[in-house]
Amino acid sequence: MLFKYKAIDDEGATKEGEIDAPNRDIAISGLQRRGLVIISISEESEKKSIFSISFFEKVSTKDVVILSRQISTLFESQVSALKAFTILATNTENKLLSQKLTQIGDDLQAGISISGALSKHPDVFSNFYINMVRVGEETGKLNQTFLYLAEYLDRQYSLTAKTRNALIYPVFVVITFLVVMILMFVIVIPKLSAIILDSGQQVPFYTQIVMAISNFFVHYGFLVFIFAVLVGIWVWRLASTEKGKAYLDGMRLSIPVAGNLYKKLFLSRITDNLNTMLTSGVPIVRAIDITSEVVGSRVYKAILLEVADGVKSGFALSVAFGRHKVEIPGILVQMLLVGEETGSMGNILKTLTDFYRREVDDAIDTLVGLVEPVMIVVLGLGVGILLVSVLMPIYNLAGGIS
Numbered sequence: 001m002l003f004k005y006k007a008i009d010d011e012g013a014t015k016e017g018e019i020d021a022p023n024r025d026i027a028i029s030g031l032q033r034r035g036l037v038i039i040s041i042s043e044e045s046e047k048k049s050i051f052s053i054s055f056f057e058k059v060s061t062k063d064v065v066i067l068s069r070q071i072s073t074l075f076e077s078q079v080s081a082l083k084a085f086t087i088l089a090t091n092t093e094n095k096l097l098s099q100k101l102t103q104i105g106d107d108l109q110a111g112i113s114i115s116g117a118l119s120k121h122p123d124v125f126s127n128f129y130i131n132m133v134r135v136g137e138e139t140g141k142l143n144q145t146f147l148y149l150a151e152y153l154d155r156q157y158s159l160t161a162k163t164r165n166a167l168i169y170p171v172f173v174v175i176t177f178l179v180v181m182i183l184m185f186v187i188v189i190p191k192l193s194a195i196i197l198d199s200g201q202q203v204p205f206y207t208q209i210v211m212a213i214s215n216f217f218v219h220y221g222f223l224v225f226i227f228a229v230l231v232g233i234w235v236w237r238l239a240s241t242e243k244g245k246a247y248l249d250g251m252r253l254s255i256p257v258a259g260n261l262y263k264k265l266f267l268s269r270i271t272d273n274l275n276t277m278l279t280s281g282v283p284i285v286r287a288i289d290i291t292s293e294v295v296g297s298r299v300y301k302a303i304l305l306e307v308a309d310g311v312k313s314g315f316a317l318s319v320a321f322g323r324h325k326v327e328i329p330g331i332l333v334q335m336l337l338v339g340e341e342t343g344s345m346g347n348i349l350k351t352l353t354d355f356y357r358r359e360v361d362d363a364i365d366t367l368v369g370l371v372e373p374v375m376i377v378v379l380g381l382g383v384g385i386l387l388v389s390v391l392m393p394i395y396n397l398a399g400g401i402s
Contacts, residue, residue: 268356
């Protein structure tokens with residue numbers, strides 16, 4: 001149940017907000033534990049809370065990055081965990097995040113650890129995030145841990161967003177090309193075809209092909225639309241199963257140019273995760289298992305799980321990765337081997353992370369640089385060939401009349 005309250009804090013300032021609790025008494029108790037003097041408290045409509053939060057509010061990666069930096073700063077200033085989460089819950093503009101921080105504060109007040117409280121919100125805090133916090137609790141370096149997490153999430157957010165944005169443009173151009181071609185076949189070509197046929201002249205073979213395709217779209221276009229919808233439903237259902245997701249992930253890595261970009265993105269994510277966790281003192285097998293959960297590709301998840309099994313069996317990390325020659329480049333295996341021999345695995349992983357981040361940046365720049373002129377040429381040629389196919393007979397007709 002969600003309760004809206006108005007209260008006065010220990011400094012005399014008026015505070016307004018919402019608290020989630022099983023009943024009114026527990027809500028009041030939770031507010032009093034924060035040192036608030038309650039002026040008024042009332043239950044919010046369940047429908048209203050669901051409508052105002054679930055549909056319009058979400059916690060983005062950027063929100064978690066900012067939150068992590070704020071927690072790190074508060075911990076560094078010797079602010080207690082309960083006080084830190086209470087402050088952030090009160091001052092966070094995102095209602096959903098504020099609600100979750102309030103619940104975390106209540107759990108901390110009840111004696112639950114920070115990692116335990118965060119683990120109740122897997123939609124906001126990943127398994128990787130929670131395990132890193134748990135390590136911070138064990139080592140007593142929570143402020144550094146949250147700073148590491150903020151920097152890590154910021155790097156991954158920037159890299160993923162840049163990759164996604166680079167792939168949106170070619171998709172947009174392809175869709176625009178298809179829409180233009182369909183409009184040409186359905187609207188423009190039929191009108192020009194009528195002029196050619198009414199003239200009674202012999203129609204060239206290439207023009208007959210264009211007219212036949214246009215006639216098909218005009219009379220049977222709805223069948224094409226239905227087929228496209230059915231294919232979309234099939235892909236959606238396929239993507240809802242684990243086997244289907246693994247298949248689509250494999251296809252994504254097989255796409256020319258884009259597949260190589262995704263491969264470098266996942267390798268950067270793997271090395272960055274391992275570097276962050278090993279530097280924080282997480283055991284290697286545990287670090288690999290956690291990385292497999294957040295890598296974002298079922299192909300690489302399966303590889304990481306096999307690598308973890310190999311390391312458990314006594315194989316070196318480089319040997320375990322070296323078994324997957326198609327997905328894991330030789331340079332990565334060789335660098336890991338150097339790290340094992342020199343005892344500087346952390347520095348090697350950081351070097352690999354920087355290397356693959358630059359590789360992703362270069363691949364994105366190359367993709368964007370190639371796609372724009374190629375798409376413009378293809379679009380121009382497509383429209384030009386269509387127009388020439390139907391305009392040439394009309395031009396010949398006009399020449400014959402003159």
